[in-house]
Amino acid sequence: FLSSLPYTITIPYGENDVMKDIVVVHAGLVPGIPLESQDEGNMMTLREVERQIDDTWGVSRVGGDTNDIVPWASAWNNKKK
Numbered sequence: 001f002l003s004s005l006p007y008t009i010t011i012p013y014g015e016n017d018v019m020k021d022i023v024v025v026h027a028g029l030v031p032g033i034p035l036e037s038q039d040e041g042n043m044m045t046l047r048e049v050e051r052q053i054d055d056t057w058g059v060s061r062v063g064g065d066t067n068d069i070v071p072w073a074s075a076w077n078n079k080k081k
Helices: 040-045 072-080
Strands: 008-015 018-025 048-051 057-059 069-071
Touching: 048 072, 069 072
Parallel strands: none
Antiparallel strands: 008 018, 048 057, 048 069
């Protein structure tokens, strides 16, 4: 049963002719990667991302500079501004 469920749910949201989608995901998304290109494993387990040398975000790896590791939602919100 669980394997038949989607990795994300998109909920249309908006008012005054301004529509935005709310995306619900179990764990996390990597900022800067389109939703359709996100890794399914990350959507189930991701908690933190790490700033890369080229100023993009990547999956946090053990041994990285802890100053560059943040909760994925914080990085996503900064990316959207």
